[in-house]
Amino acid sequence: MIRRTIYAVLLAVFLLGAGTVWYLFRPEKAFIDDVVDEPFPGEVSPSPASTGVE
Amino acid sequence: MFSRLTFATLALFIAGLFGATQAQEKGSKVLAKGEFHNADKAGKGTATVYQLADGKRVLRLSNFATDNGPDLHVRLIAADDARDTASVAKAQFVELAKLKGNKGNQNYDVSKDVDLSKYKVVSIWCNRFSVNFAAAPLKVAK
Numbered sequence: 001m002i003r004r005t006i007y008a009v010l011l012a013v014f015l016l017g018a019g020t021v022w023y024l025f026r027p028e029k030a031f032i033d034d035v036v037d038e039p040f041p042g043e044v045s046p047s048p049a050s051t052g053v054e
Numbered sequence: 055m056f057s058r059l060t061f062a063t064l065a066l067f068i069a070g071l072f073g074a075t076q077a078q079e080k081g082s083k084v085l086a087k088g089e090f091h092n093a094d095k096a097g098k099g100t101a102t103v104y105q106l107a108d109g110k111r112v113l114r115l116s117n118f119a120t121d122n123g124p125d126l127h128v129r130l131i132a133a134d135d136a137r138d139t140a141s142v143a144k145a146q147f148v149e150l151a152k153l154k155g156n157k158g159n160q161n162y163d164v165s166k167d168v169d170l171s172k173y174k175v176v177s178i179w180c181n182r183f184s185v186n187f188a189a190a191p192l193k194v195a196k
Contacts, residue, residue: 030182033122036155041104041112042081 081107086170086192093177094139095121097188101176103164111164113150113176119157125182126153128162130173136189142177143184153178170194 082104090097099118105111113128120126132146150162164170171194178187 027124030124031122032124032126032153032156034155034157036158036160038154038158038160040082040114041106041110041161 084195085111086174086194088176088190088192090115090118090120090176090178090188090190091137093137093142093186093189095123095185095187097121097178097190099190101190101192103170103192109166111166111168113162113164114159115162115176116159118160120178120188122156123180123182123185123187125180126156126187127151127179127181128153129177129179130164130168131175131177131189132172133175135191136175136177136186139184139186142175142179142186142189146173147177147179148173 084102085105086103088101090099090101097118097120100116101118102114102116103111104114113130115128128150129142130148130150131142133141136142136145148165148168150164154160170192174192174194176190176192178189179185180187
């Protein structure tokens, strides 16, 4: 019974520590996984609104 | 099925796209251009260095795509090509910026000091693991 309690406490401490480390470093934020669509420099991106048809 | 208004809208939209593309090229000049190829990861798209009307130089990645990864950067490499990591690791380089996205169209300023006859390859470089994801050898326009 005591051994089971010790394991439970150790597991809780481990999970808490792992969660804290993850929160501090956020490794997934360093990952670049984005779609960007910049217009040509100095140009406005074309859109249907610019066709003049109302 | 298409109404006249729909047809006219589509025609004007396509004409607008065509006109916008031509307008892009009006005030700018292509200095160098190349296609991305795979290196240690997959990569595709076009890399073009433009000189804008105001003299500023810009590297534009168009229809670009590479694998996602940590801490990716855009570098110009002093080499003829860079098909693996080793060829980039031993070459001189100029760091342009952190990669804005692993897909899409994007622009990066190129300093006037950068000699395009020396730095002839665009590399997508992973700083975290020192890996050359993809590269585009540039051909200087004449």
